[in-house]
Amino acid sequence: MIxxxxxxxILIVALFLFGPSKLxxxxxxxxxxxxxFKRAQIETERDLRANRFLNDKDIKIHNLAIEMGLxxxxxxxxxxxxxxxxxxKDKDLTVKTGST
Structure with missing residues (x-):
């Protein structure tokens, strides 16, 4: 941190380099x-959080599919x-029709 x-x-050097009218x-x-920069940083952090959520969701779907034997x-x-x-749906139809 400065x-x-x-x-x-820095301000004194800028004053000499650019003059008082340009400051x-x-x-x-x-x-x-x-x-x-701050807006881009916040947007990037939000995107990263959203991607992490999607990845968690995808992992849960993947694990459920494995548990179901897919x-x-x-x-x-x-x-x-x-x-x-x-x-x-197939299991629901099987249960409703009474066949296994």
């Missing part, structure tokens, strides 16, 4: 850049969900 003394030194413009540009090799979570639904 301390107060370092910040004052407000420079500060505004710097503020916008910091704001953009072949999970090279199948997407969506394909596994369809197979799980199909297996449940």
């Amino acid at each position: 301390g107060t003394q370092e910040l004052v030194l 407000p413009e420079l500060a505004q540009s710097l503020g916008k850049a910091v704001g953009e 072949d999970v090799q090279n199948k997407t979570p969506e394909q596994l969900v369809e197979e799980i639904r199909s297996r449940i």
Whole structure:
């Protein structure tokens, strides 16, 4: 983190390099850049959290398919969900008709 003394030194150097008329413009540009960075950081963190949630969900679907005895090799979570639904429907029909 930059301390107060370092910040004052940077401001003095910027004053000499760019002049007093350019400092407000420079500060505004710097503020916008910091704001953009923070927004991008928050968005990235949100995306990472969403991906982790999806991965957890996908793992649960995968584990359920294995427990049901389904072949999970090279199948997407969506394909596994369809197979799980199909297996449940088949079992419901078997129970309703009384056959095993």
